[in-house]
Structure formats: C-alpha cells, structure tokens
Amino acid sequence: MKIAVSYEDGQVFQHFGHCQQFKVYEVKGSSLQTSQILDASGSGHGALAEFLKNHGVTVLLCGGxxxxxxxxxxSAGITLYPGVHGDADQQVQAFISGTLQYDPDTQCHHHHDHREGHCHGHTCSH
Structure with missing residues (x-):
C-alpha cells in the first residue's frame, strides 16, 4: 500500500489544495518499506488526486x-484521513499501528486566495 501525506518541512501540510509536496510511504503489512518526497507544484487543486493516483497512492493523510x-x-479510489497534524513520519507510524488521530469532518469552507499557502487567516473547521 502507498500512503501519501501532504507535506512541508517534515510536517503534515494543512491545506491539501495548495500542497506543493507529498511524502509517499510504501508499506507492506505493518512495516514501512520506503518513503520519498514528490514535487506536486503546478498540479493545482483538481489535478492533485490524479497526481496521487498516478503514483499508486491508495491512502492520503492531510490537514484541511x-x-x-x-x-x-x-473518484480516484484514494481513502482520505483529514484533520491530521504534526510530524508526517510519526503520523504514518500511527496510521500503520492503528492509532492515528484524525477528524473525518475536517473541511475548508472557503475559497482561497491562490497566494495563500496555509489555512491561516481563514475559517477551517479542524
């Protein structure tokens, strides 16, 4: 299985639609095999799901x-775990061990200025 995390500086990036990098982990059973950072800049909101699908991702951990x-x-067949915060590597280990804390109802309920990188100064329900 491949798990992607919206990623920035070792942390779970808090706005999926503006994510420029994903860290993708390959997991077999309960063992982490490999990880790599993928550059998604230029993919845009609508293309990120297809980008992840094309890299074989089946699970996504993200913030808003x-x-x-x-x-x-x-539609891309990717299972979503939103509302995740903190260190990306630790969150993937929590997912693998079945202890991931996330909020399935986390959503951003606004239109972002495309210069914004995070959900700062907006109303995200995390």
Missing amino acids: IGGGAREALA
Whole structure:
C-alpha cells in the first residue's frame, strides 16, 4: 500500500489544495518499506488526486481539505484521513499501528486566495 501525506518541512501540510509536496510511504503489512518526497507544484487543486493516483497512492493523510478535493480523491479510489497534524513520519507510524488521530469532518469552507499557502487567516473547521 502507498500512503501519501501532504507535506512541508517534515510536517503534515494543512491545506491539501495548495500542497506543493507529498511524502509517499510504501508499506507492506505493518512495516514501512520506503518513503520519498514528490514535487506536486503546478498540479493545482483538481489535478492533485490524479497526481496521487498516478503514483499508486491508495491512502492520503492531510490537514484541511475542501469538498471538491474530497470528491476527486474518492473518484480516484484514494481513502482520505483529514484533520491530521504534526510530524508526517510519526503520523504514518500511527496510521500503520492503528492509532492515528484524525477528524473525518475536517473541511475548508472557503475559497482561497491562490497566494495563500496555509489555512491561516481563514475559517477551517479542524
């Protein structure tokens, strides 16, 4: 299985639609095999789900995410775990061990200025 995490500086990036990098982990059973950082810059909101699907990702851990992105991920067959915070590597280990804390109802309910990198100064329900 391949798990992707919206990624920035070792942390779970908090706005899926503006994510420029994903850290992708390959897991077999309960063992982490490999990880790599993929550059997604230039993919845009609508293309990120397809980008992840093309890299074989089946699970995504992220912070805030909008409704359109949720639908695109579901259409791509990617299982979503939103509302995740903190160190990306630790969160993947928590997922593997079945102790991941996330909020399935986390959504960004606004339109972002495309210069914004995070959900700062907006109302995200995390």
